[in-house]
Amino acid sequence: MELSSKTEGQVQIVAVLGTRIDAAVAIEFKDAMRAETANGPDLVILDLSAVDFIDSSGLGAIVAAMKHLAPQRRLALAGLTPTVDKVFKLTRMDSVFSLYPTLDDARNALVA
Numbered sequence: 001m002e003l004s005s006k007t008e009g010q011v012q013i014v015a016v017l018g019t020r021i022d023a024a025v026a027i028e029f030k031d032a033m034r035a036e037t038a039n040g041p042d043l044v045i046l047d048l049s050a051v052d053f054i055d056s057s058g059l060g061a062i063v064a065a066m067k068h069l070a071p072q073r074r075l076a077l078a079g080l081t082p083t084v085d086k087v088f089k090l091t092r093m094d095s096v097f098s099l100y101p102t103l104d105d106a107r108n109a110l111v112a
Contacts, residue, residue, distance in 0.1 A: 021058030049079030
């Protein structure tokens with residue numbers, strides 16, 4: 001699971017470069033997220049704009065990434081494709097995470 005990461009001021013932006021977060025890559029994703037976010041700003045935005053499929057293992061891996069950051073740091077999600085957004089809504093994970101339609105929307109809402 002390939003991720004890219006950059007820090008912009010007080011925000012770390014981690015982009016998923018693969019199109020799927022499923023059982024086949026969930027553990028790899030979780031480990032990559034831990035490595036990318038080991039140190040850094042208090043706010044992490046996970047850019048999911050390239051992801052067009054996620055299953056329950058993928059959701060679990062994203063929850064694990066959030067728990068890894070908590071309680072001092074937070075994770076917001078941006079760029080959910082319609083299919084991925086539907087999964088978050090069906091599982092009510094949209095009440096657990098801050099979701100933003102685009103990375104720019106997330107930046108504008110979260111960065112003072």
